Amino acid sequence: MSDTNVIGLHTSSATQLAEKLNVLLANYQIFYMNVRGYHWNVKGQQFFELHAKFEELYTDLLTKVDEVAERILTLGYEPLHAYSDYAQNASIKEDKHVHQGQACVRGILSGYQVLIELQREILSLASDADDEGTASLAGDYIREQEKTVWMLNAYLG
Numbered sequence: 001m002s003d004t005n006v007i008g009l010h011t012s013s014a015t016q017l018a019e020k021l022n023v024l025l026a027n028y029q030i031f032y033m034n035v036r037g038y039h040w041n042v043k044g045q046q047f048f049e050l051h052a053k054f055e056e057l058y059t060d061l062l063t064k065v066d067e068v069a070e071r072i073l074t075l076g077y078e079p080l081h082a083y084s085d086y087a088q089n090a091s092i093k094e095d096k097h098v099h100q101g102q103a104c105v106r107g108i109l110s111g112y113q114v115l116i117e118l119q120r121e122i123l124s125l126a127s128d129a130d131d132e133g134t135a136s137l138a139g140d141y142i143r144e145q146e147k148t149v150w151m152l153n154a155y156l157g
Helices: 011-041 047-074 083-089 101-128 133-157
Strands: none
Touching: 011 047, 011 101, 047 083, 047 101, 047 133, 101 133
16 A cells, blocks of 8 residues: 555645645635625725726636645645635635725735735645645746735725
8 A cells, every 4th residue: 555645645634735735725715706796896996907807816716726635636626616614724815895905905814914824834845745736726826916915005005
């Protein structure tokens, strides 16, 4: 009996990575719905600008939700797929009744802070496990999201 999975990673490392990726997935799902809500409900002078930007962001988040779930499957595990599991495992919480543009942007910044921190943990675990696929995914997400955080902070002044 081998102690590696079908892609050649040690089973214990793959298990640990899949668990962390499921936490990341849960946070992405809650964050996605928050950003979707900001898109629908934002009001004020920057409505057109923010409405379009929030759509761009939630579209990207939805792509990442699918990629993270597929990475969990690639590691040989099952991605969480019930909203109750997302709510239980995510540290990002639902952000309800937010309408003011700057409050929406602050909510997005807060969400990215959680995602980037989790992705750095996953990057470290993946590097230690010689899991280039997961490391590459996490590294790409971090790079993109750090730039987005910089831009959103510049927007807030």
